[in-house]
Amino acid sequence: MPLYHNDDQAMLADTAAGFMAEEGNIAKQLRHWRDRNCKDGFGHGLWKQMAEMGFTGMLVDEADGGLGMGHVEAGIVLEEIGRNLTPSPFLTSSVLAATALKHGSDDVKGRYLPDLIAGDSVFAVAIDETAKHRPSRIATRAEKSGNGFKLSGTKSFVVQGGSADMIVVAARTSGSDDDVDGITLFAVPKDAAGISHDAVRLVDSSMATHTKFDGVELDGDAVIGEIDGGRAVLDAMLLAGRVGAAAEGVGVARGAMDMTVDYLKQRKQFGRLIGEFQALQHRASHLYSEVEIARAVTIKAQQLLDAGSQQADLMASVAKAKVAKTARLAVQEGVQMHGGIGMTDEYDIGLYMKRDRALAEFLGDAYFHANRVAELSGY
Amino acid sequence: MPLYHNDDQAMLADTAAGFMAEEGNIAKQLRHWRDRNCKDGFGHGLWKQMAEMGFTGMLVDEADGGLGMGHVEAGIVLEEIGRNLTPSPFLTSSVLAATALKHGSDDVKGRYLPDLIAGDSVFAVAIDETAKHRPSRIATRAEKSGNGFKLSGTKSFVVQGGSADMIVVAARTSGSDDDVDGITLFAVPKDAAGISHDAVRLVDSSMATHTKFDGVELDGDAVIGEIDGGRAVLDAMLLAGRVGAAAEGVGVARGAMDMTVDYLKQRKQFGRLIGEFQALQHRASHLYSEVEIARAVTIKAQQLLDAGSQQADLMASVAKAKVAKTARLAVQEGVQMHGGIGMTDEYDIGLYMKRDRALAEFLGDAYFHANRVAELSGY
């Protein structure tokens, strides 16, 4: 498969770009909700619109009411989300949770997917337990209890945890914290008895929770996939999420770069446009190169994932790391080249810097994934 | 103590700079001996001259016939050696071996130091056993045998191993390869029975050997310091050698930088001096900053070492790593900014690149020492 968008994908990209620029732009969404101190961190109206466009269920199989599209397509939407810094539960609900639910029984799918696709039900995912992404260690426990389970433990960095209706929780049903096996995934209602959320606003104005499960009682049908066999579901979910986060990061990088290159063509100092200064030209051209490459490897990872390739896992980590490094460079160069006004809240470039920080951290940062690339490569 | 040269040191710096530029310059020494395919890798005439100036014995106590100077002073000479790429056994003989011999008995000192100081006897040191610097692992063994020892093992990267008269060998007299204790240092005549040298020319035209000890019989008085207590001597020798190598590296970096900045002021392209291009200006200015810093921390390490501070070990690794990174930058920018002619043997900038490579590797590269900084800092 050639590493560029086919005609259908190019059309989708046009649609997504137009829609997100119009409806999801920074003034209309990020600043709007932030300045109102919105506790959800995103606009439900836009989310319903995205559902109407079919975006919310694009990764869900057609048989289950979705569009049956792949990660290249989801990445197209995510890149535009990134470029516009649009707050939405797309990554958590439509990529991570949707991927997990694919592994659920027909019963599970029937129960959750229609509302997810309609945008009526928002999903969060609860994976991390410390301040860094360590999915190999899961201490949250679900003990057998009657026909169901009792869930206890604490999860961190549950993005949309406060406003979501359901939370996909990775918990341990057997074995010890560092075991590969013994994981089970559960769909837990946000308001279940024994659950408590400590909602925190993050640097990018998104909302996340520290969520505590204190003997939360769950029916057996809350299980997604196999009991004790959840590692595969978790891995699939992480893989989709990482590739998705990379795509959103490409959008953040491109948005920051475009804004900065535009600024270089407008701002004058010392009687010249600052874009005339060769030192800045070279840095901008280097940044351009890195962004192109980050985008290429992200599309590569999407295609491998869609093709079910065993290479997808490695390439997902390459993409997540490369994008994290590149978007970081883009926002740093962006703020520096904007000079003083880049430090003001009035200009958008700082918002890109904040979003990059939170997005890069989500599902593993550049260091985590570079290390993972080494491990997967056998060194 | 202020972090700059005092009047005596400044005077020494003038002397050393003048002497090395006159007698030790690239045409007269490095190219001269290299183009004659000299198997010693350095000129004995210059070495005798350096002895006459007192350089060879500058670190040796006055009571033992030396100048009783410190590592700041040795560093002054080494910086000029580095700047002129002067091949000489100064680092191995007058820094490493001289430091080891300081720990020897009066008998040992009396036997070796006069010739060392006179420049009549050249010393090499045999530490590494693999292609990387791993002084924590010493497998070369010296077994008790009568009144003396039998030495067996193989050492690599023995700089000046072929032309030296004596080799200081770190060997194990007890314990296992990775033990801290159980090391003993020996002064071994280069031509002892059972010793064989595989001399190789290195990229910088210096000569080193793979040296094999096959049951080499040594008298008890070959021991430098205490039997089984040689780790302290080895550590002292390494410390002095690393600080010395850093100083030489500063010279390499400064030499490469100066040559490059000069070139920026001479070479025209596109109708302008290339030094007018802002992208190159910024890179040159960044390089200048790094070189200044590398030099500062090297002097800091020298002063701490001279003061017998416990901090010297950490700062030596900081200096060695910082200098390695900086000199690498200097030679890379040097060759690139020289363009095509930078790739020719006719121009000296490539010689700096070659020397930097060999020097940075000696006694641990930037990666080794950065890791050591982390370990010494407790992480």
Place this chain on the structure above:
Amino acid sequence: MADLETFRSETRAWLEANCPPEMREPVRDDEDVYWGGRRATFKNDAQKAWFEACVAKGYTVPAWPKEYGGAGLSPAEAKVLREEMSRINARPPLSSFGIWMLGPALLQFGTEGQKQRFLNEIARGEIRWCQGYSEPGSGSDLVSLQTYGEDKGDHWVVNGQKIWTSYADQADWIFCLVRTDKNDKYKGITFMLYDMASEGVTTKPILLISGNSPFCETFFDNVKVPKSYGEDVPAYVGEVNRGWDVAKYLLGHEREMISGAGGGERSAAIGAMMKRHAAKLGDELDPVLRAELAMFDVDALAYTAMGEKFLDEIKVGKAHPAQPNMMKYVGTELNKRRHELMMAVGGSRSLEWESEDTGGGKPARGWLRTKANSIEGGTSEVMLNVISKRILDLPGA
């Protein structure tokens, strides 16, 4: 040397007697810093007592001459005082741009009358000053400033706009670069001093990405500035139209100050601290992150040595006059890198913007704050230009 040791023990005793325990705690928020000025209030009695003791002793500006409110300490004595204050973690009794910026300019260029009046006001914390340099169109290219003072004989009428005026909304007076001759770019700027309460002065705080607003936009709408405030107290420093000399001197002084600060918190290695921080978060350092920390520590510790060398050389006039630009460049870039790494170790916890656990988002806000380091007081790009020109002597730089 004996004298210095005497001075040290006296100082130690004086500090023991006069610095209240509450003033020996690290500064935790803005209220812990006393800025002085007409509208200033003390946070508590300890802050007031400490400030007043220092004013009486001349220790708000210890190295200034006694007749201007200082203690007349020699550089060596001033160093001893700094060391002794640092030993007990004593807070600065007074912070102000008067002390850091205007004072040094007046000491260098001021008339006796100006020094008597303004330096004493500063030393006693009576007047809080702000700085009016940058304008929206002139950041790095400061000399292109447009704020214009029309000469009306005994006064100027000033019109224009400044930006990045620190705490202008809380300041009493401003030292301000004003164009007084439109025909000469460099020799047409006057370094004026005037009251922020003058009619026609308005300020508007600038919200930064860190969520703080330490800077303002400041507007001058027909502000009347008298040319003199009394005998030997002109309303400008240096000469009319020669304010650029004063500004350049101060910019150099500022860079030196920023770069000199490199010896302290900014340059410390962080790896070990980060390991402990990770452990506190129930975590350990990723191997690749650990390696980045090691590489950072090498650079940070090397820069610390450079800072020491730089200060040693400054003292004896050995430092290249443009060296502060190098120090500022490297120090600020390192500090940005430091906070990037600290954020990485802190992970999702460090992303929190308002939570109690993070003291209201201190890690994130601090991290964002560092991004201004390489912009304010001369951008990294300008620093590199200056090094190219003044140190490397590159053509056309």
Place this chain on the structure above:
Amino acid sequence: MADLETFRSETRAWLEANCPPEMREPVRDDEDVYWGGRRATFKNDAQKAWFEACVAKGYTVPAWPKEYGGAGLSPAEAKVLREEMSRINARPPLSSFGIWMLGPALLQFGTEGQKQRFLNEIARGEIRWCQGYSEPGSGSDLVSLQTYGEDKGDHWVVNGQKIWTSYADQADWIFCLVRTDKNDKYKGITFMLYDMASEGVTTKPILLISGNSPFCETFFDNVKVPKSYGEDVPAYVGEVNRGWDVAKYLLGHEREMISGAGGGERSAAIGAMMKRHAAKLGDELDPVLRAELAMFDVDALAYTAMGEKFLDEIKVGKAHPAQPNMMKYVGTELNKRRHELMMAVGGSRSLEWESEDTGGGKPARGWLRTKANSIEGGTSEVMLNVISKRILDLPGA
């Protein structure tokens, strides 16, 4: 598609029958490469047999038309041939600047007579060409070249000096940029073709830091170059004074080739290989070095994907015309970094310059060779300039 599969199986059979086993081994040294030309000799019979089989089949230049010595393969067929050759590690039957550089220029700009003569000579390996572009004073600024051809009616008299002429001492003919109008910088250069055996041509090999001498200085002392070699065979490509168009085309082609090569050996991850290499040396990777390798592999694998995307986009005309500059810039900088890391893993062993264990210093010489990557064919700085101008459209770029 069915046709392609037929072609594939035919090709496989043909290769099986015609490519001797000795020609299926990796290239180990210069002698393993056959460059053709008047003075060429074969290393062994296998090399000769393989070369002759390919000439007969048109496989020295498979994508060229049959009438010019090629096999007339379509791009898809050429790709199949490349894949099948690569499958059995078949060596290229013939290497030459005629194939890589002059051929494409003639196919684009040549007369029918030139194509008939010169392309066939190239395809059959009869004439070995070298390239005369750079001069001592004009490297990146190629258009400032000074070698001058004085118009003498039916011939030019060429005087001047070229540098970096690859293997000029072994070449038969040169394609050479010569100034023919001193009044127009761009429109005063002619792309000439002439015999290196002409009177007045001398060459002097340049010793490189790697110890090799693939390049020469080439001097022209009153060299007489006839304007025509027969009917429809002018001694220049394109028009007189319009050689810059040809050169620009070829430079773009060269960058594309260099950047396209990124898909192969250059872009592969190296961490795992380096771990094995360290183990072979009785060692293991330092943790910080391992981290650097991991960061490198991220960049290298990402660049591989970019290489793939670039080639895919080139095929359908989607790539930005200046994208080869970006590929060349990143690919060459990555390759330099790769060799730095390989040298680090190899430690003191990799420093050896002549030893048998290192095949005569292969690691070190290879490492030094990579330093030219970012200089030859347009420096990294020029690449960044081009990106600034043609892709980012930055002012004054």
